[in-house]
Amino acid sequence: MCTEPVKFGQRALDCDKCGAWTHSLCGEMDNDLYDEIVNTNFDWMCPICEATHFDSSFFSSSSDNSDPECSTQETGKKQSTKAKPKSSHLKTVKGFTILNINFQSIMNKRSEWESLLHDIKPDFIQGTETWLEASIDNAEFLPEEYTAFRKDRPNDRHGGVIFVYRKDIPVIRRLDLEGDSESIWCQLDIEGRRSLLFGTVYKPRHDDIDTVIDFKNTLEIINSYSKLKDIIIQGDFNQPNVNWDDWSVIKDHSASKETAELLMQVLQNNGLDQLVKRPTRLNSILDLAMTNNASIVGEVDVIPGLSDHEMVKTVWKIGLKRNRKPPRKIYLRHRAETDKIKQDLSKFQEEYSSSKNNNSVQKKWDNFESKIKEVMEAHIPSKMISSRWNLPWFQREHRRMCRKKRRLYIKAKLTGDQAHWDEYKEFKKVVRRTLNKSRRDYINGTLAETVKENPKAFWSFINKIRKEEAGVADLKVNNKIVTSDGDKAEVLSSQFASVYTRKRHHIFRHWGGVTYLTYHTWLSMKMVSSSNSRT
Template identity: 30%
Template sequence: MSSGEGVAVLAIATVISIQFLAFTKNLKFTEQPNLSQNAEMIWAEIYPVSHEPCLVCSFYRPPDALSNPILSLKEALQHISRTKGNQSNIILAGDFNFPSIEWSDGIGHVKPGPTYGAEVNNLFVDVINDFSLEQQILEPTRNDNVLDLVLTTSPYLIDNIKVVPGMSDHEAVTFTLYTTCDAPNNNPHRTYLFHKANTESMLEDVRAFKDLFFQSDPYKRPVENNWNNFKDMIFEMTNRHVPSRMVKNRKEAPWLNREIKRKISKRRRLYNKAKATQNENDWKAYRKLRNEVNSLVDKAHNNYCKYLFDDSHCNNRKRFWSLIKNLKKDHPNVTTLESNDSLLTSSVDIANAFNDQFYTFFTDEDNETPNLDIPTYPICDHIIFSTEGIENLLQQLDTSKAPGPDGIPTQILKLCRAEIAPILQVDPYTVGGLGVNPRRELLKQVLKRPSLSTRSVPCAMVSIRMLLADMELTACWRAKETIRAAN
């Protein structure tokens, strides 16, 4: 079983009467040994982000075990109902060995003269109905019998159910659990402390690079080489003259304030101390602070919800709907769709049905390219950017914004604008003597590699963020003037 919105994988299997659950690292779970007693089954609880926790179980009923495993399963489900409520998300999967139960409509019907007797077959059907479990497997998994089942209280979480060839005399069952797994912790990243930067040394390095840049005749080098040299200089200078520190991103609840975070850290320290010493006084101090923290968190959460639900705060609708979405138990995916008097369940079939429906609203045009006459107006001259204009645009950069695709901090561009502007003013149309339009070449590379961002594509010396908009406006103005002069 794999998550529908991530890379987490959960395996529920029975191999030679041995049950196991396998999880990937980014799927949080805890084993539930109190539910796995007196039967060949194993329980675990997974903690997705998009909905409530989900209890999964790998189950096996030996053919000669009669009703004892089913009674143990019933006790486990009763315990879940008492401790976690009747609305728990439960997924049971495994080899139940009930060949005499028919699942043609998803509801169990015991055939006359059932194998292993009517008592155990009816007991199993009653357990399914009592705990609102729905059976999802309708294809035979061994010969003509449906022995391997997937039972769940939340069918909207399951999709893409398939019966595929297995490794034994049973077929294997795969399905998709629609959920969002907790994103793995981002690796620590470096952040620069520009308020502690050595600005004089930075300006000296940029001036030295500018002199060497023009002495080496940049017009004889390809645009990509000029851009890489400029960018490498910026990064080396930043690392040399700007202090930095490593920052780790943390995903925290928005209602946690500084006081609560400090108490949570103190609670963690008290727990580690009590666990190491096993002293009763340390445990009492930990439990006292734990109860205080839980009370503060509940109070802060309630105040946060009241604030979002208040109609006077109309500017918080995004946070409001984000909270509502996190509280939902279902998912926005289309699990079933009726098309042409047939019920579609496969994601591929549903996508094709939507595509066919959308296609009917568009005009069926031919693919003939119209014959365009040769333009009679003169070709627009190359656009030239002045050093003063580039410096003015760099001056207007917002230093509170994050770096763009090139990764160059805006603080560096704004601080060294007077030294950088002449470098960026190099005419890209004459670079390398090829008359290359860097804007067009940039778009070509992006279209060739749609999976890559513009970070891996050279920006042709003029693709600093604020300059691109000016290029478009200047080009439109120059084209307009040229056409007006021709007329």
């Protein structure tokens, strides 16, 4: 049991015997069990009193999904029926990975950026200092599997934030949470659990107190919601004078003490844990990762970055429902049995010409279409394929070099020897030059030389860097996310039908001093007249 007081907004229970408040984490209570108690009338006794109306197995079978965040609801009167804890799905479903990256220009590091996505395959990227502008489309630096929300600096390219996510994850942007600072907020609704809020924040200077105040205001809005949400915040906060081991300001540091104290106060008042404990630039922790639910954190690691900042890689123990596209069938036409196809179609033509049927045009077309498909299935081999992103210029030797760079980085971190750091930095430059050369040679050499012999590879590359086709975004209907194209069409059709009303047209109109009958009124009168004449 901890001795820390329960703060406003934290998940906790009031003991019905001693009256003491206990954090749900300290009571070894997962989210499902906590919600079960709060939403019923059970008495609850804290572990100190050692008197509870639950089975001892209730707490011995607790999961890792405990929550240091918050609620101040009290339990009511005792019931005779025992509550049964719900089993958590987090143990059986794989979690997701986030990269927190300071880019210092995405476009200048496309080869390293593409190889990073190909190697790690993250689900989300929370990036700062993108140095992008409105004329640069997402498709120019993102593979087909990903899309992104951006906030570029309008008058200065040396900034900007981005939230990259896989297209099969239904993320929505929360513009209502974004203030004037460089930040992006997104939400992911997951069936059966609390929603996730992702915040990507860039504080460009150590004394930028306005960004911290804007950050504080956003968290106050989030805390005002009736439904609790798990929050994940990452970004570059540029606050080198904070010792995150004991949450104190480093003495005699040139960075702003006032901004550092306010930042720590905002995090503590909102129950946010700062997870990064290793330096991300020189000897300072500038790139932070925060959450209000430490139980969902699986792994936090600092790995070699794309700029003078290192990256923060985090793994989260939350299962995601992905909207993966099903495999599609393609026909291998170069292996088709053309002679048999001609025989079958000639036979079908003779039978169709000799037959006398009075079928409708639609029926005739259905017969013709079914016959074509039957012939294709019989004489053209096929295979099932799924969309898969590959880097044609990223070879095995490049993967080995990236792994060696990672090993040199770990070695330098562990020893702290300047010679090891110099070795790592020099090899990092070699890797960057090698990747850039490989990508450049592929575009200027392989693609250009084989454009006549293999135009498919050339146009495939060109199509990937064209304008991104966003399509219709995922829709939220009755608290459920609609993701498939067919369901979206049905929802939009119903919406349009519900708001459509027939306009009432005037019977007569005046123009040029002449009064005449409108076409719609004439048509309606003619239909009524025809109906009366038939009766």
